[in-house]
Amino acid sequence: MVVSARLLLLRLLTLLCRLLEQYVDWYNLGLLQVPDSISYFDAVDVEQAFRHLQNAAHIGKVVVTMPDDDSGLEAMPYSKPLTLDPEATYLLVGGSKGLGSSMASWLVEQGARDLTFLSRSSGASSESTALFEELRAMGCAVNVVAGSVETKEHVEAAIGRSGKPVKGVFQLAMVLNVSDSFYDKLLASQF
Numbered sequence: 001m002v003v004s005a006r007l008l009l010l011r012l013l014t015l016l017c018r019l020l021e022q023y024v025d026w027y028n029l030g031l032l033q034v035p036d037s038i039s040y041f042d043a044v045d046v047e048q049a050f051r052h053l054q055n056a057a058h059i060g061k062v063v064v065t066m067p068d069d070d071s072g073l074e075a076m077p078y079s080k081p082l083t084l085d086p087e088a089t090y091l092l093v094g095g096s097k098g099l100g101s102s103m104a105s106w107l108v109e110q111g112a113r114d115l116t117f118l119s120r121s122s123g124a125s126s127e128s129t130a131l132f133e134e135l136r137a138m139g140c141a142v143n144v145v146a147g148s149v150e151t152k153e154h155v156e157a158a159i160g161r162s163g164k165p166v167k168g169v170f171q172l173a174m175v176l177n178v179s180d181s182f183y184d185k186l187l188a189s190q191f
């Protein structure tokens with residue numbers, strides 16, 4: 001069975017409009033009132049503020065007040081920045097264009113100095129050539145394997161290409177099979 005997502009959305013929007021009009025009418029007739037109760041919590045007691053919100057009987061607004069001196073407040077622990085191993089290689093499957101190209105530059109900014117790319121057209125498109133030049137200019141060695149992640153020999157070639165240990169694998173390979181149709185017209189076989 002094919003269900004039209006657009007039709008569902010349209011019905012939902014129509015229903016929401018009707019509800020909104022109904023609420024505005026009730027409000028204008030004075031049948032609805034905006035709760036004016038406000039519960040205040042100091043920032044140091046923020047947990048209680050959330051517990052108060054969790055309470056099913058809660059009505060009104062909750063205001064958390066920040067103190068002038070916030071040194072007594074607990075903070076989330078500072079997360080250690082990612083540092084990649086310059087003596088290792090990082091394998092990007094399908095990463096020579098799209099999202100992968102942004103990820104590749106980011107990996108180099110985090111310390112990677114050797115990247116290996118595996119995709120069917122790796123190195124053949126102007127987009128991937130430009131990316132590889134940019135990465136080399138950033139001081140990173142680039143290893144290119146033209147092949148498919150579905151083929152064992154290609155994957156093995158990619159793992160061994162740089163000669164350095166592989167310390168990270170990023171799976172970015174994707175083929176979007178939508179042509180000129182979209183979700184509401186996709187057949188089960190196209191997913």
Ligand SMILES: NC(=O)c1ccc[n+]([C@@H]2O[C@H](COP(=O)([O-])OP(=O)(O)OC[C@H]3O[C@@H](n4cnc5c(N)ncnc54)[C@H](OP(=O)(O)O)[C@@H]3O)[C@@H](O)[C@H]2O)c1
Nearest residue numbers: 094096097098099100118119120121122148149172173174
């Ligand atoms: N872009 C976004 O906003 C976004 C958001 C969330 C998640 N994602 C996910 O991130 C991943 C990458 O997305 P993208 O937008 O960068 O896609 P993309 O531009 O279409 O890139 C997909 C890559 O996969 C490669 N590929 C396809 N089949 C392959 C195979 N058999 N072996 C090796 N490589 C193969 C393609 O290169 P070849 O054709 O040369 O093989 C291409 O470089 C996808 O899994 C996607 O679902 C993307």
